[in-house]
Amino acid sequence: MTATRLLLAATSLSLLATASPAAAPPFETPAKVAYLIDLSSGAELLAKNADQRMPPASMAKMMTTEVAFELIDGGKLPLGKMCTVRPETWQRWHGPQAGSTMFLSPNEQVSVENLLHGIVTLSGNDASVVLAECIAGTEQAFAAQMNELGRKLGLTGSNFGNSNGWPDEGVTYVTARDLAKLARASVERHPKLYKQFYGQPSFTWGKTLGSGEAITQGNRNPILGKIAGADGLKTGHTEEAGYGFTGSAEQNGRRLIMVVAGLTGFNQRIDESTKLMNWGFNAWQTKPLLAAGAKVGEAEVQLGDDDRVDLVAPKAIAVTYPAGLTLGDPRLKVRYNGPLKAPIAKGQQVAELVVTLPDGTVQRTPLTAAEAVEEAGFFGRFWVGLKQLVGLA
Numbered sequence: 001m002t003a004t005r006l007l008l009a010a011t012s013l014s015l016l017a018t019a020s021p022a023a024a025p026p027f028e029t030p031a032k033v034a035y036l037i038d039l040s041s042g043a044e045l046l047a048k049n050a051d052q053r054m055p056p057a058s059m060a061k062m063m064t065t066e067v068a069f070e071l072i073d074g075g076k077l078p079l080g081k082m083c084t085v086r087p088e089t090w091q092r093w094h095g096p097q098a099g100s101t102m103f104l105s106p107n108e109q110v111s112v113e114n115l116l117h118g119i120v121t122l123s124g125n126d127a128s129v130v131l132a133e134c135i136a137g138t139e140q141a142f143a144a145q146m147n148e149l150g151r152k153l154g155l156t157g158s159n160f161g162n163s164n165g166w167p168d169e170g171v172t173y174v175t176a177r178d179l180a181k182l183a184r185a186s187v188e189r190h191p192k193l194y195k196q197f198y199g200q201p202s203f204t205w206g207k208t209l210g211s212g213e214a215i216t217q218g219n220r221n222p223i224l225g226k227i228a229g230a231d232g233l234k235t236g237h238t239e240e241a242g243y244g245f246t247g248s249a250e251q252n253g254r255r256l257i258m259v260v261a262g263l264t265g266f267n268q269r270i271d272e273s274t275k276l277m278n279w280g281f282n283a284w285q286t287k288p289l290l291a292a293g294a295k296v297g298e299a300e301v302q303l304g305d306d307d308r309v310d311l312v313a314p315k316a317i318a319v320t321y322p323a324g325l326t327l328g329d330p331r332l333k334v335r336y337n338g339p340l341k342a343p344i345a346k347g348q349q350v351a352e353l354v355v356t357l358p359d360g361t362v363q364r365t366p367l368t369a370a371e372a373v374e375e376a377g378f379f380g381r382f383w384v385g386l387k388q389l390v391g392l393a
Contacts, residue, residue, distance in 0.1 A: 032262025103206025
């Protein structure tokens with residue numbers, strides 16, 4: 001069942017002066033799909049067909065990158081590991097018919113680090129497959145890892161059949177909401193790797209035929225250099241999917257993640273991506289709610305060496321509302337599926353803070369365990385059972 005705890009301090013969190021309805025600022029876009037979320041508050045600022053299944057094109061490479069990030073930060077994949085470009089892979093993924101490329105060569109040895117640059121900055125279809133084969137042996141086995149991680153991250157509307165988003169008769173599909181969750185995972189779970197690989201303006205790899213000059217390609221990210229704080233993530237384009245983009249930018253500690261898809265042209269993608277991100281920063285404002293590490297509430301724990309655990313904000317939490325408006329005090333609740341079952345790791349996400357604004361808008365942000373709770377031993381479980389038996393628990 002879902003346990004709900006009212007925050008006793010909610011009435012003292014007077015953030016804004018008066019109670020006025022918060023009308024969402026209007027935003028119109030020709031994109032068939034559009035989604036924008038403010039990570040500082042969890043507020044969804046725009047959701048147009050956000051749960052509609054669609055082909056991701058090269059935006060699928062975000063999941064290829066995320067699988068690698070998980071392995072790297074888990075100590076299972078060194079950035080310096082060398083991967084071999086199989087001749088068969090090169091044959092399939094070179095030339096104009098193979099789309100965007102890193103310009104790899106057959107039997108070339110390439111590090112995981114350089115392949116990631118080739119995937120993230122150059123959108124190399126060849127780099128994606130080479131990395132997939134290097135990690136899992138075959139691209140099919142790697143796709144299984146992609147889907148396993150997708151389930152772990154809560155991507156309930158997505159499935160991956162290959163590592164680069166190449167059309168595969170509908171096997172690979174995503175939703176805008178899932179792409180935003182995936183982008184958020186890269187930003188929050190792997191901040192160092194995100195900073196290292198995303199947002200690079202260009203990357204140099206391969207040589208031209210004949211003259212042998214080094215090949216430098218620019219990042220296709222349409223908001224780099226146009227939006228302050230833009231640092232990711234990934235474009236996508238196929239005839240089937242149209243032009244799409246999952247992007248992120250941070251300004252004054254406030255990070256937005258956007259998704260647009262189904263656009264009809266390269267320039268239209270630039271225009272709509274820039275407009276949407278500017279609208280997110282300019283038409284909305286935030287107000288601090290809780291500091292990072294602040295205790296928000298507590299949750300009941302079952303069969304642990306403690307029967308309760310404090311819930312804290314893993315980062316600073318804000319509330320987002322339309323620019324120029326004032327709001328009354330938000331209503332705050334803590335929700336979790338409980339009682340929680342031990343063991344619980346310190347920092348594990350175990351609950352969420354639900355903030356309801358006076359106009360009924362709901363914003364959700366995760367809460368984590370302030371400390372670890374281990375499983376109770378035999379005598380601990382006996383004592384818990386005894387307390388329940390006599391009505392003390």
